[in-house]
Amino acid sequence: MTSSTRNRLFALGALLVAGAGLAYVAFGNIGQNLVFYWTPGEMLAQGSKAYGPTIRLGGVVQPGSLRWDAAHTHLSFRVADTDQPGAPSVPVLSSETPPQMFRERIGVVVEGTFDRSQTFTSSRLMVNHSNEYRPPKPGDGPDKWKTTVSAPTAEAR
Amino acid sequence: MEMRMRRRLEIAAVLGTLGIFAYAAWTGLVWAPPDREMGDVQRIMYAHVPMVQMMLLSGTINFVCCVVYLFRASWKTDALAEASAETALVFGAIGTTLGAIWGRPTWGVYWAWDPRLTTVAILLVAYAGYMALRRFVDDPERRAVWSAVTGIIIAVDVPIIYFSVKWWKSLHQVQSTPRTVDPQMVYALRWNITAFFLVLIVFLVARYRIALAARLRETTVPEPAPGAQQVVA
Amino acid sequence: MRRPGLLASTWVLFWKDLLLEWRSRARVNALVFFSLATLLLFSFALGPDTALLRRNAGGYLWLALLLSSVLALGESFRVERENSSLEGLRLVPVDTRSIFLAKGIANAVLLAALGVLLVPVLVALLDVRIVLSWGRLVTIIALGCLAIAAPGTLYGAIASHARARDVLLPLLLFPILIPALVAAAKGTALVFEGDPMTQFPSWIALLGSFDLLYWGLGFVLFPRVVEE
Amino acid sequence: MMNALHSVLAAVGEGRIQGGWEYVKAAYAICWTGLALYAVSLWARRPREEPK
CATH class of the missing domain: 2.40.50.140 (Nucleic acid-binding proteins)
Structure with missing residues (x-):
């Protein structure tokens, strides 16, 4: 594996990690519990x-x-x-x-x-x-x- | 000769924008009906919604410029990034103020720490930091790279703002759709969005030219006077 | 010559950073006193209302940590700049991303240690009780410090080379830290106050996702920040 | 003093925060003034031909 493909893989992996974080904020259903108000x-x-x-x-x-x-x-x-x-x-x-x-x-x-x-x-x-x-x-x-x-x-x- | 043609076209574009802006303001303030419940206060919508949309659009433009700059450095992309960050700040600050004025008679409060308002406040403060960074770095190349990095991190907030009303229970209502709004109001709103979009374009072009001229001045100084050069720490 | 792997070089640099902190204990001590002074100031500013102080203890802890982090991050890059060691590191065939990982983790460890140290002070000064377990408290402190450290390291590298760096670092860092800080402060408050609605796991999850976001972005972007 | 207090209580007595054209006027005034001021600042900063 050349060093530039390795670098790309690293970057891709890190971006996936970041994306996973954002996706979890969005769709992880956290919001249902951390509410602005209760019913x-x-x-x-x-x-x-x-x-x-x-x-x-x-x-x-x-x-x-x-x-x-x-x-x-x-x-x-x-x-x-x-x-x-x-x-x-x-x-x-x-x-x-x-x-x-x-x-x-x-x-x-x-x-x-x-x-x-x-x-x-x-x-x-x-x-x-x-x-x-x-x-x-x-x-x-x-x-x-x-x-x-x-x-x-x-x-x- | 060509110079003069261009100049005339520009003046015509600005005048056209002003005309559309005036017509849109008339549709919103006079022609459209008041709301059944809010009465005339609802007319603030025709300025508040477009302003905040233009803030999000500026933020998106800034994000695209930042990413493009990191792949292919160019003073033009950097200048557009600078321009769009500043317009995001201007449109966002005014738009949020309008929202607060609208909130008082309808919600009962100017401000509440609900997810939508909080994330918008974060975006505005973050872009203020971005503009400060641009001012505090003297080397144009470093400034461009560093502000691109900063802009990308700030831009994470843009989708969060847009979806915050859907993801979380909040005081702010979710986005209206043509189905939830009277057709006459939709017509007025569309014209206002168009008008504010054109204003944004005019501002962006003007600001972009200022930034680009400054960049070219910085990068093509032939020989700085000895001793006058800023020491870059 | 074969470049050392990312993890190996991170490990070496990480120990170098911790060793540096240990050798210059005066700085660490200053940091500890600074954060203690901050906590005391909160109590003075709000007067002797114990119930109020106790209710806000989670927020004070994180504000103290945040203010200290600005000092710690600024210091950690000032050392490198004064010795021009960042330039030295770049000459060594080492992945710049390992500098980010090493510095980030070292800063997080330093802050987390500071956080754990402040808890007994909170207990003594503000009459705080740890209702949930110590394990949960340590988890949220660790996650919160990781969240401060990643963008902190990135922006620390930027600010240390700019004019007015002491103003610039908080200006860049604080806005984007707000969501993570809210999650950390609320989670800590639940540890102190009890958790009737079982919200604690949600705050941890929110904080964890911000960690992933910041560390992922920082890892990708850091090489561009320090390159020439 | 008592008068001011009375008017505050009276506002509660009315039962509502009354919304009306004042809010609309204030909002549009802020919006237009803000945009106009920004336009002026852009004009003031416009790049000028540098004397060669």
Whole structure:
């Protein structure tokens, strides 16, 4: 074996090693475990181990669970794995101003702590928007959500 | 005579780019409908998405130049590598700022350490280091080789940025496709991508010429004045 | 004349590097004190909140190691430059890639030793407990130091020949190390805090893949960095 | 002081971070200004014919 073919083999081998590293980052399914957020189901499955540390919880706002207190300073809702009834869900108490798109059935990520009373206290609320963009339906201007927001307490039973 | 023809063509190209840019901005800001949920804020998309795409494109160009340079050294490839790293930095920095402004009313926060945003931040800081390296090495040949090596290592981040939203659960939404976006918005977005692409090309060509001229000046100095030469450590 | 094999020359150069470190113990001592001082500074900067300090101990360990690595890497190439020994090595018919492997491994060993040395300090200063096993702690320190050492050696070789080398090395090195550093710090935090969600293997896997990536790329690219 | 506090609380009371044209204007202003400044810097650095 001449020294130049040997060098090429070395280079090829090293590039394969590097490629394997990148491929494992991509497809090694590591991401499923090292998450930006947990779903309520995953968090509840941990039982008491989830109490205490600051964690991020992600899911959708369960329909019919949205409640403001009278002065609109506190907000409570349930975050569920999916918007199907019966999906695992966690009650969340938030003191953060939600962005304008916040509503029932929308994806959210809340940062905070979970405790023994089975309530998630959040100090940071992020709306997780889907990749869909649509114009308003004919007859309901882009301001439509404002009407649903102005009477949220009434609407949420 | 030929000089003047070329000059006129260049001016025409720049003016054409500006015209397309203006039309694209009009489609995005006026003509396209607002989003059902975000309202008018969604119009930031027509600048944010193209800017970040051009950052990734510049990064890819830089990677190709770096690899090509290592196989066949040429001042032209080196100059294009320098140009594309700088445009990646400019488009990335502005594009990320736009994303942060968009994030405030839609996500509720300017910034979150989700995988997409983190990897973009890494890319920007890494290219800043790349530009510093180019500035701190005086020997043009060494500078070219070393920055090529650095550029290749940085470029590993580019595919990670692109796929991060698919590989990991993140706050950032996954790439939109024409199926998830209203046709009118797709039309406006396509025009904006074209416009920003043309702007990128204009910038790349201008920056490439600056780099190439600097390279030629460095490599063809006939006799440096004694004592004026920089000591290369 | 037959060139010595890659592994044989790597081995020889590796011992040369370690021997050099051993002969100039003053440098190693300085490194140890530097990293200790860094750890102390973190505790002072954050005040006496023990719970907070303990929770962030994994991050402090890796920050201390990272800052020390810049010193160690800079030193390891300064020695070569001052004695022009890199030029000497190039005259010997030895594969330049073995210089990379030898220097990289030597730096990794040095950093890992430093890391293991810092753990008892963390235990004493920040009241850290090792909840998972020592074996796991050593594994993650070793993998993390390998991740610092490969690009560190590559960039150390570059920066040592540039102007403003003390600024340049961290500027080049830190950004690309962020993912590996996050993995190492999180993994270490799990060793200290316990691992309720069994995430530890995933962080190790992530760190390991970055090791493969950095070492593979470094091995291919290093000859171009030191060639004339 | 109390006024500022009140307006912050009132923002929470509104219930939403209101998105609107201000965000769009700020974003496009930053984008266009940034690109224009870069274009100016490219112009300033343009290679000139060196006097022979």
